[in-house]
Amino acid sequence: MKIVIIGAGKIGATLADQLLREGHEITVVDRSAEALDTISTLDVMTVEGNGITLQTLREAGVDTADLAIAVMSTDEENLLACLIAKKLGVGNTIARVRNPEYAEGIRLVKDDLGLSMTLNPELASASEIARILRAPSAIKIDTFSKGRVELHKVRLPDNSPLDGLKLLELGKMHSGVLICAVERGAHDVYIPSGNFVLKAGDRISFVAKPRTAAKFFHKIGIPSEPVKRVMLLGGGRISYYLARQMLDFGASVKIIESSAEVCESLSERLPDADIIHGDATNEHLLAQEGIEKMDAVASLTGIDEENVLMSLYARSVTKAKIVTKINRTTFSHIVKSMDLGSVFHPRYIAADHIVRYVRAMQNSLGSNVETLYKIVGNKAEALEFRATAKSAVCGTPLMELRLRPDLLIGAINRNGRILTPSGRDTIEPGDTVVVVTTVTGLNDLDDILEKRRARV
Amino acid sequence: MNYRMIFYLLGDVLLLLGGFLLLPVIVALIYGEGDWASLLLTAAICAVPGGLLLLCKPKQRRAMQARDGFVVVSLSWIVISLLGALPFYFYGATPSYLDAVFETVSGFSTTGASILHNVEAVPHGLLFWRSFTHWLGGMGVLVFMLAVVPLSGDSLYLLKAESPGPSVSKMVPKMRTSAMILYGIYCAMTLLQICAYQLGNLFGWGEISLFDSVCLTFGSAGTGGFAVRNDGLASYTPYIQSVTTVAMILFGVNFSIYFFLISRKFRLIARNSELKCWCSCWRWCPCPATASTCSRPNPPARR
Numbered sequence: 001m002k003i004v005i006i007g008a009g010k011i012g013a014t015l016a017d018q019l020l021r022e023g024h025e026i027t028v029v030d031r032s033a034e035a036l037d038t039i040s041t042l043d044v045m046t047v048e049g050n051g052i053t054l055q056t057l058r059e060a061g062v063d064t065a066d067l068a069i070a071v072m073s074t075d076e077e078n079l080l081a082c083l084i085a086k087k088l089g090v091g092n093t094i095a096r097v098r099n100p101e102y103a104e105g106i107r108l109v110k111d112d113l114g115l116s117m118t119l120n121p122e123l124a125s126a127s128e129i130a131r132i133l134r135a136p137s138a139i140k141i142d143t144f145s146k147g148r149v150e151l152h153k154v155r156l157p158d159n160s161p162l163d164g165l166k167l168l169e170l171g172k173m174h175s176g177v178l179i180c181a182v183e184r185g186a187h188d189v190y191i192p193s194g195n196f197v198l199k200a201g202d203r204i205s206f207v208a209k210p211r212t213a214a215k216f217f218h219k220i221g222i223p224s225e226p227v228k229r230v231m232l233l234g235g236g237r238i239s240y241y242l243a244r245q246m247l248d249f250g251a252s253v254k255i256i257e258s259s260a261e262v263c264e265s266l267s268e269r270l271p272d273a274d275i276i277h278g279d280a281t282n283e284h285l286l287a288q289e290g291i292e293k294m295d296a297v298a299s300l301t302g303i304d305e306e307n308v309l310m311s312l313y314a315r316s317v318t319k320a321k322i323v324t325k326i327n328r329t330t331f332s333h334i335v336k337s338m339d340l341g342s343v344f345h346p347r348y349i350a351a352d353h354i355v356r357y358v359r360a361m362q363n364s365l366g367s368n369v370e371t372l373y374k375i376v377g378n379k380a381e382a383l384e385f386r387a388t389a390k391s392a393v394c395g396t397p398l399m400e401l402r403l404r405p406d407l408l409i410g411a412i413n414r415n416g417r418i419l420t421p422s423g424r425d426t427i428e429p430g431d432t433v434v435v436v437t438t439v440t441g442l443n444d445l446d447d448i449l450e451k452r453r454a455r456v
Numbered sequence: 457m458n459y460r461m462i463f464y465l466l467g468d469v470l471l472l473l474g475g476f477l478l479l480p481v482i483v484a485l486i487y488g489e490g491d492w493a494s495l496l497l498t499a500a501i502c503a504v505p506g507g508l509l510l511l512c513k514p515k516q517r518r519a520m521q522a523r524d525g526f527v528v529v530s531l532s533w534i535v536i537s538l539l540g541a542l543p544f545y546f547y548g549a550t551p552s553y554l555d556a557v558f559e560t561v562s563g564f565s566t567t568g569a570s571i572l573h574n575v576e577a578v579p580h581g582l583l584f585w586r587s588f589t590h591w592l593g594g595m596g597v598l599v600f601m602l603a604v605v606p607l608s609g610d611s612l613y614l615l616k617a618e619s620p621g622p623s624v625s626k627m628v629p630k631m632r633t634s635a636m637i638l639y640g641i642y643c644a645m646t647l648l649q650i651c652a653y654q655l656g657n658l659f660g661w662g663e664i665s666l667f668d669s670v671c672l673t674f675g676s677a678g679t680g681g682f683a684v685r686n687d688g689l690a691s692y693t694p695y696i697q698s699v700t701t702v703a704m705i706l707f708g709v710n711f712s713i714y715f716f717l718i719s720r721k722f723r724l725i726a727r728n729s730e731l732k733c734w735c736s737c738w739r740w741c742p743c744p745a746t747a748s749t750c751s752r753p754n755p756p757a758r759r
Contacts, residue, residue, distance in 0.1 A: 002629070025629035043612050045629040059724065 001025070001362055002065040004090070006051035006081050007072035008035040011096065011121060014329070014351040015069060016044050019358060027060045052081050057088055066091040067116075067361065069354060075099050079106075079113065086114035092361060094119060094354060098237070117357055121350035126241030128349055129323055132342050133230065133296050134249060135213060136321040137222045142373045144384045144434050145413040151180075151375065151382055151434075152213055153205045160200055160221045168194040176420055177208040177216045180408045180436035181380050189379045191406050191438055205375055205382075207410035207434060209418050227251055227295035227321060233280035233310050234301030235262045238325065238346065242298065243273050254289060256280040281306055283313065291318055298323035311340045370432055380438045382410070385445040389429040392446045399423030402450045407437040409448070458524050460512045462531070465614070467509025468605050469532040469597060473539060474502035480543075480588060483667075484581025491579040494546035502539055525613030529598060536597060537561045543585055549578050563589030564597075568681030575686055580667060587671035587682050594678025594707070595642050603635035627715045641714045642677065649673040649703045653696060662693025672696075676703045705738055 001024045005012050008030035016026050016039055026044040029051040030036050036046040049056030051072060062068055068085035070078035075097045082093035097106060097118045106118055131141045135152065142151040156162055162170065167179060171194070182190045183203040190196065198204070208216060214226060230246050232239045235257030243253045243266075253273040257263050260277055267275040278285045280301065291297060297314040299307035304326050311324040322341025329345055336343075360371060371384040387394055393401060398409065398421055411434040412419040412427060419425055427433055427445075435448055442448065477499035484492035537560050543549075544556035555571050562569045563586055572578060578586070592600070598618045615631055626634045653669035656662040664672075671684045683689060689697050713731055716724045725731065 025633075027629050040616075041612065043629070043631045045626045055723075059721075 003067045004065045006070045010347045012071045014347045029060045063089045069094045071096045092116040122237035123241050125346040125349045126238050130245040134226045149411045158200045162198045163200040167196045176212040177206045179206045180410045181205040229294045230296045231294045233299045239300045294320045296321040300325045382436045387431045410434040463509045463512040465528045467506045470502045470506030474499045480581045480585035483584040487580040489579035491547045491581040494543045498542040525617040529617040564593035566593045566678040566680035587674035590678035590680035591674035652699045656695045661695035
């Protein structure tokens, strides 16, 4: 696909790199020649100029591109650039809009503006962190149907009751989860059938509702107490969003922030959280505020070095789940070698969101894919399809459908109600269906059927 | 330094050179002047080590640095010049190997200086190769390699090292597509010029053999200037000379302009200062030259 990225900042550069690896044709527009110089090692075309002017956008070939992504510094510029790009004839537009105050207004006019998607990197990061804090034992969590269905990946511990269990027997436990992919050893990936026997050490991916997942973790002997007490070090945008989500989840939140002004504004916007004005790098303050008793500690200041130090300190005094935000993407092997808990790179998270959208967009050219994740190390895909009245699979009980062998239906979402499918369930028009498969290139719900042999 | 990568890419270049040498071999076989053996031998000399160097396929591809790019580009220009000189030496067309190297360097760098006194005594196969080096050097062997050999993203360093100036200007996002477009335009214009010469035959504006027209086209496409007659262009008719002149001007234009022309981005052409400068040069210079050419009587037909 032809993609124009307007703005060569942190996220713009990361996006260019990642989308390039997916084989797209990338053009990057930026006002500053120096910013463009930093991406000169990538095989992309660069256009120097103001990304809001008609001339520059034309020069970048927006009129023939499939997607324009505006990631300049201000929300207004991004929206305007997308608006002009849309008028010039680009297929889809994505704008980065940070200011939460705009969110509602933009939702109102999104269709009029022709925006395909808006992205708030801080909100996306906060949501991802919150997901991990709600189920701290999962390695990775992906969501479908606007968060109503989750795909968890966990490693079965050695003493798990699931060790040596057939999946058929698991079904009898009425756990409400569906194991849809199993990784064993370094290379093997299975889409398991009922006779599949689990082993300790398997990395299983399963589909479940968020609440069911927590119960399941408990049942299979993985400690998964959702965190109740959270301490956030640093009071930036991510902290704000994360605090709001954790408060909604019923956890108690304590934020330590060094700027009095920010503290006041936070306490106004988050009346249920404890806002502490103080230096989070002060050991005594952290001890005083009870860092030892926390279930989770997240280092979210704007300075990577401080985050690393605070996380290392927190690790040494508590058994809490540690979350560390790192802005820099360099020295990644050093970061990996330190015990910093779950490390988050906001710009990767933002870029991932867009890459995921682009994949789904590419997959959905003429098809009805809603969401797409590459799971288990890109060896399998989890896709969400929308069933239309024309779909051949509608109305027939699943057990009577001739499905492809390497494929599994993980969940059916009917008007927000999630069904864990059994053989007697049917797919109805309007449902969205989560499918896990090792086959790539499924474009339509009907592709889940085994191809009928051509009849002579 | 990533030696495996450098050797691997050099192997690619050598194989490519061997392939290119097969073209003059065909020409030599058509004319049957006995120079085919020297050309074929050189092709073999290129192909064998080239194939062996391909065994150096690097294990991980994302390890090429900017300086590796510079080394590959400079080494490959040296190597193709040294090897490209071998046919002249083997056949004995030049007094010594050093002279042959001079001739080839002049060809690949599209300089056009020659040490040959009597060009017409050189067999056709070698003459074709001599002009062909101009054509290859005009767009660059490495650009051709970028267009045909699927390489990883690191090959951007090759293009950077190959192109003059600090920044690489690309016409489309993908470097490989850019290289393909460049060679596409180059080939199309080459064909056009050959056809223009042949029109002279058709309408009686001046006789020129297919061999001469191809070689002259190579010379002007690469903006080099090797001719195939001792007196250069002097013995051709004004029509042939005019075609050559126009072609030389057109091939001197930055090829991005032609791409903009094809993709109908006329505004970008109008803003291009390089083109403006080039045009203003030619607005005045050709007048006296054309006048002197046209006022001269046709030279006697040669046979």
